Amino acid sequence: MSLQGVPIEKVERFVYLGQVIQLSRNHTSEISKGISSAWNSYRKVGALLTHRLTDMSLKRKVFHMCILPILLYGCEAWCLTKEAQSKLMRCQRSMERRMLGICLRDHVRHEDIRARTGLKDVCKEAKKRKWKYMEKMQLRREEGRWDQRLMDWTPPYKRPLGRPRLRWTDDFRKHHGLRWRDLTLTRQWNPD
Incomplete structure (x- = not known):
């Protein structure tokens, strides 16, 4: 690698x-x-x-x-x-x-x-902090930043059979749908 x-x-x-x-x-x-x-x-x-x-x-x-x-x-x-x-x-x-x-x-x-x-x-506070971190990452969105490349990266292999493990972004998708990145830019989010 x-x-x-x-x-x-x-x-x-x-x-x-x-x-x-x-x-x-x-x-x-x-x-x-x-x-x-x-x-x-x-x-x-x-x-x-x-x-x-x-x-x-x-x-x-x-x-x-x-x-x-x-x-x-x-x-x-x-x-x-x-x-x-x-x-x-x-x-x-x-x-x-x-x-x-x-x-x-x-x-x-x-x-x-x-x-x-x-x-x-505690759990609501953890989700709130996670969302604030994502918001910060989205506001600093520049081409070539390592954190942005990591967010957009898709592994070159398939996920294993069975129930898929939880990914970092799954929490956002679950509560806010597929357009969760747009919500971070407009700051219209709710961590509950």
Whole structure:
């Protein structure tokens, strides 16, 4: 494999800016790493987040400023499968329960917990960040940019039989149809 005549060594996976880049397109290891890093961050400020006398608005600010960015680091490149979304939601719900001092045996619905904490939904925030990244890429659209060539590239082989794996752009097509690129230019998008 070569890029502009320069040969490129083929490897299965490598780390770039703290993210694992791999051929298998399986983001579960990245998501698991983000979840464990977010829990480490949560433990560092846990006394503040779990204290009953701390105001919920302060807890919310700390969560959105200290934990959410760590949890969603690199989410712009993820293909959010149902399994990945489930992992992220479980992590957030567990943190929310701890913030409120609620355990699973109390049988409090997660909608009620979310209403009490007022935190952003992790999956919606990940999709929003992914869409903003796509919008940024579309606005910088110039001929010959490597990211644009990569977006327009079609592999020279067929996809394997069976259910096709989720591609990075499938999320956009699912919610906004075939003309999703035009929506990024007009900024008429909704990540929900």
